[in-house]
Amino acid sequence: RTFADWNDDKPGFLEVDLVAHCGESAGGQFLNTLTCTDLCTGWTEPIVLPRRSQEAVCTAIQAMRPELPFDLLGIDSDNGSEFINDLLYHYCVDEKITFTRSRPYQKNDQAHVEQKNWSVIRHVVGYDRLEIDEQRLLLESIYTDLRLYVNFFQPVLKLSSKERIGNKVICKYDTARTPYQRVMEREEVPLTRKAHLLNVYLRLNPAELRRRIDEKVLHLWSTVSQ
Secondary structure, rough: OOOOOOOOOOOOEEEEEEEEOOOOOOOOOOHHHHHHHOOOOOOOOOOOOOOOOOOHHHHOOOOHHHHHHHHHHHEEOOOOOOOOHHHHHHHHHHHHOOOOOOOOOHHHHHHHHHHHHHHHHHHOOOEEEEEOOOHHHHHHHHHHHHHHHHHHHOOOOEEEEEEEOEEEEEEOOOOOHHHHHHHHHHOOOOOOHHHHHHHHHHHHHHHHHHHHHHHHHHHHHHHHHO
């Protein structure tokens, strides 16, 4: 932890992870999704990677930053070489981004992004092998709409307290709110960014977004069966 103490209660600290679209075989080249989830607000950004590499990950993180409604303060990854390398390390040093990693073989260290890997990526796209340019373009188009649908219209619960009583753990959650609502509540987010988000929100139609996503996913699946 180099530039800022990790703070789950402040927007800008993200868990990042890769979802492999390899189907039943991990051999050869295939598409990946970089999932980035803010711990404070639940804001999630999915980015298509043409391959699993440190260059692709670093490029995707750079491209993701302008899409966030807050400054990127920190990232937390697993121990894969696509994350733990000189390229991403020096980028974070230069940009003053706190860079941490999870403990080896401890999936719960990245529970937030792992949950989004399933609920946002796998639940929509599935488990098929994706590897050609047509599929990459379709997946990018799906994510353009999916990020809006998830962040502006999908409420999420956030754990507010946890208490162990005997052999039981009692968890309490706050009121479900969308990532957009949580961002708008934060004093750390500048008014200019909130105004931009409000303008985007007022122009969105969740039913139309859902229809477009479903149509594109069906098209994507049709390319797999060919």
